[in-house]
Amino acid sequence: MIERDILIIGGGPIGLATAIEAQKAGLSYIVVEKGALVNSLFNYPLYMTFFSSADRLEIGDIPFISVAPKPGRKEAIEYYRGVAAYRNIQIHLYEKIESVAKQGNAFISISAKHTYKTKKVIVSTGFYDTPIFLNVKGEHLPKVRHYYTEPHEYAFQKVVVVGASNSAVDAALEIFRKGGDVTMVVRGNEIGRRVKYWVKPDIENRIAEGCIKAYFNSTIEEIKERSVVVNTPDGIREIENDFVLAMTGYRPDFEMLRSFGIQLSGDGKYYPAYNKETMETNVPGLYLAGVVVGGMDTHLWFIENSRVHASLIIQHIQSQIKLTH
Structure with missing residues (x-):
């Protein structure tokens, strides 16, 4: 002892x-x-x-x-x-x-x-x-990650980033700049207000010009092997997908x-x-x-x-x- x-x-x-x-x-x-x-x-x-x-x-x-x-x-x-x-x-x-x-x-x-x-x-x-889990069907598939380390493994892949906090924004920007096809799914109606002030304009501009796609006021309904089902204000959308980064906190x-x-x-x-x-x-x-x-x-x-x-x-x-x- x-x-x-x-x-x-x-x-x-x-x-x-x-x-x-x-x-x-x-x-x-x-x-x-x-x-x-x-x-x-x-x-x-x-x-x-x-x-x-x-x-x-x-x-x-x-x-x-x-x-x-x-x-x-x-x-x-x-x-x-x-x-x-x-x-x-x-x-x-x-x-x-x-x-x-x-x-x-x-x-x-x-x-x-x-x-x-x-x-x-x-x-x-x-x-x-x-991590705070999404609690949706398919969340435990191997392609789903609750932690993000670096962008290289997501290069030239279709990646859904869930969330709009600092971690989500950093991941989205870095993966986009390494050639990833990035879609953000955000529960609220905007990028998080606590996102670092020198990063927030960057992500907002990338979304505005269409380089990074974003669904606001939206949630993940289901994660499948090759796609993700998203509930958007315009209805259910199924997005082709290789990886999901659930940056939900x-x-x-x-x-x-x-x-x-x-x-x-x-x-x-x-x-x-x-x-x-x-x-x-x-x-x-x-x-x-x-x-x-x-x-x-x-x-x-x-x-x-x-x-x-x-x-x-x-x-x-x-x-x-x-x-x-």
Whole structure:
């Protein structure tokens, strides 16, 4: 059994920031990450550019130097790996915490590899690992993808991109520029208003000139081996198709949060219960950090405005641990 003051579940930027704050406070900790270091960023599209500038992605008072005004995925991964090495972050990678249970004043957390006994637990798991499904017939065909990495495999193919968010727009533009025949299916009546401001005019112009086809106020009805059935304002259309990219968004692992004892609101947004001043949940000693606090509203929190969670949590933990001595 591994004993520490704190278990941090999730090795993304906010998990690393929390580990650094624990170091500064003289608290023992271990970070456990089910994938690679900053796993969500690792799985982002290869050529993704952040909306935030480099300084807003910094953690641990370590400068993030970027040549471009907005850093990309590769630069961010290099930066966070460098931070982890420089700070000698204590982390176990490719290890998933299966259960967390409170026993007296301690938490017992179990993975396939280890059992951890800690005074506190911090959940900083993000949301990128759980896609929001279309729930239509044919969604589980091999040609359907809920993640997009790069455009090459879609060159000269007929591709349907579902959604109008940043991920959908980036995929549509990149695939079009590699020779793909792109059709967008959008539930609303326009491209998403939160699409990066330097990209939005590009996609709107490509749609206006007909290079990228778009069905607005439309939904996927069925996905077939060689086609996609779309419900449009003008009726049902069946489109010849090779691949479907369902860029419909992602959500936190609500089942995991519930299993840890965290209460979720029942209004369809699944907001977890937590104290905004300390980030402590309804389970005393169990905290949330990062975008996981937003429930289904995953656009509310991101790296630059959730970095503060790390210091809020560690300050509260430090005061709690002192009180017990």
